[in-house]
Amino acid sequence: METIGPAAGRNAMGPLRRLLWSRETPRPPIRRGPWVYALPVGLLALAGLGGAAATYLGENREAAGIAIAVIAVGSVAPVAIAFRWPVLAWRFGYVMLFIGSMNATAKEPWPWNTVQILGFLFVLGRLAVTQDTALTVWAAAFTVVPIFAYAPEANAWGAAVLVAVITVMGDIVSRWRRARRLLAENEELTELERAKRAVLEERARIAREMHDVVAHHMSMIAVRAETAPYRLGGLPAEAEQELATIASAAREALTDMRRLLGVLRTGEGDAPRAPQPGFGEVGELVETARAAGVEVSLSYADVPALPETVGLAAYRIVQEALANAARHAPGAAVAVTARGDGGRLELEVSNAADGPAGEGGHGLSGMRERATLLGGTLTAGVSEGAFVVRAVLPVEADE
Template sequence: MQRLRSELERLAGRPDWPLVSGLALGLLGLLEAYVYTRGGGFEDDATTTFVLTLTATLPLVFRRTHLKTAAAVTSLSTLFLVSSGEPTPETAAVIVAQAWVLYLLAERTRGWVTLLLGVAFVLLTLSSGQVVLSNLLLLAAGIGALAIGNARRLGGEVSEVRASQAALEERARIARELHDVVAHHVSTIAIQADTARLTTPGMPAEGGERLEAIGQTARDAMTEMRRVLGVLRTEDGGELAPQPGLDRLGELLETARETGTPVRFVLDGRPVPLPPSVELTAFRIVQEALTNARRHAPGAPVEVSLLYSDDALLVEVRDRGPGPPGGGESAGGGQGLVGMRERVTMVGGELRTGAADGGGFTVEARLPWR
């Protein structure tokens, strides 16, 4: 009983509008058929009209679980009903149902399946009887629904490919930057070990051997790292160099101000030394968020906040622009959000983006450092 009550509360809070629309469409078709038969149409076939209208509309209720079956039943019932003569009141309901189910099929199936559906639909419609206005309306609605559904599916596939490509490129970029960060520190270890061994007077032989082993291990580790990750480096001819951290955040904010973006910086908590990967991630998040703000909310004030907690760094960038259209997460950030999410995931953090309360767009990241 408790589970049933929870499910009813969920449906009441978030109604399934397509389900409600399908039921309303079926009831509208039945009502129209009833009114039409009572008015003198299909006097000898009132029962057939009721059944065909019912089977042409109500199957849409099961579009999520049995789409193909619902499409077959709807199509056959629609063809029988529409081919019987000139348009009738219930014709509008069944044509809408037919167009809807064809749209869903085209959106969720492959392109060649959509093409076969279109050819079969045209042939069945034209061969179902004399070509009358109802047939032409059904044909136009069906072909239009197939075309729109197929275009929607192709658009979704293109977006997925672009997002996947952006994720791969960002991962490669992250690997290159981490390569530089880690290699820089490992090479520093090797240099310090060799320096300590050579410049410390009176060092025992055993201590010198251990420092020499530390230096050699560091050099071996750097060689293996370059062998594994070096293929991801861009061939720019540059040497390994430490990647930017929060010590260069001031330069980044000043550059944004020079380009016309008013930036306010807020620091909360006591700054502590962070791992290079966390600092690099925080820097890149602020950099990408400022770029997005300049692109989608030019001239709008931006607030950059850093909060140091006991176990994490909280980064928030919020612009005071008009906000993304529709308030969606993907709006306003483009593929840059993909890169942010990849970086935050790399350090085991959490990212939230979207429309801010009171307008604008906000990027919030929690980067654990313990």
């Protein structure tokens, strides 16, 4: 035979405490939307219903005017409270079920006036929609107590069924709302993780490509330092020793770079071994896009000689911008412009789409990451009816 442990008791008593005496956190107020304008109308309607309840009580019950006023106010006040404090509204309405039956006569089908009945059912539904299942079940269980205590037995069973239906329907709506909220949160988290992963993958790719570029120069330094005594001849012993030290340091730096690159690789031998493209291959990139059916124009203006790192970044930016244009704005004409301005290279890729093309894609994050790593900037957005990607890359002379 199973026994109910302390944890199960706490799980059951927690919702009961929240229902009966724990302090309730108010729900956020309505600040915008059509409901803001409906609020004054709703308050006027509640005032009218309170007056109708007072009239009914005055005609059917022998009670003092103050008692009638209290019951009338207590019939509609929980409805007004329920929008921000549904639990507090249920507590108020539940107490009024006992007070509202005061001096009820036999000619009344119910010991409560109609406004109070409808108002309390609304409060119960609001509670079921906004609270968890356990608290709602406790509220429904307490609700049937005054029903069976004051209402005729035939009416009490029908009212109990109605309470159960409202509770179940409200709980279904509550679960549906929670499921939608959790789904939206999961989608947002998934999108954030996808964006972070895209940036990390692009950084790893940039690191591999920069390794290929820098490794070439380091290898050349090592080779030239090692062969200098044979090529030049007659060098002092100190100069030969200095050149040997330079060659050794270059070899060690190259080994460390390859070791770091191994950490970045996603698999054995999956990194490209072909020479990395540069700015000189942008023309071939444009021709490839034209062969794929994209209408592309290319123009240069005073483009200086570019370091390999800058040329590679420029090539990748143009490549990603052309891919975005083809993917998000098919059929639109694309213009690629490159111009030198002092010590920097300005790139601009625009398409004649009517709206933004791929503005929220992860490719823009990768392009921006490339420009930032070189000390440049990249912007993307709609300008004069076209989606424009602008990159400014600083140009430093090769040393």
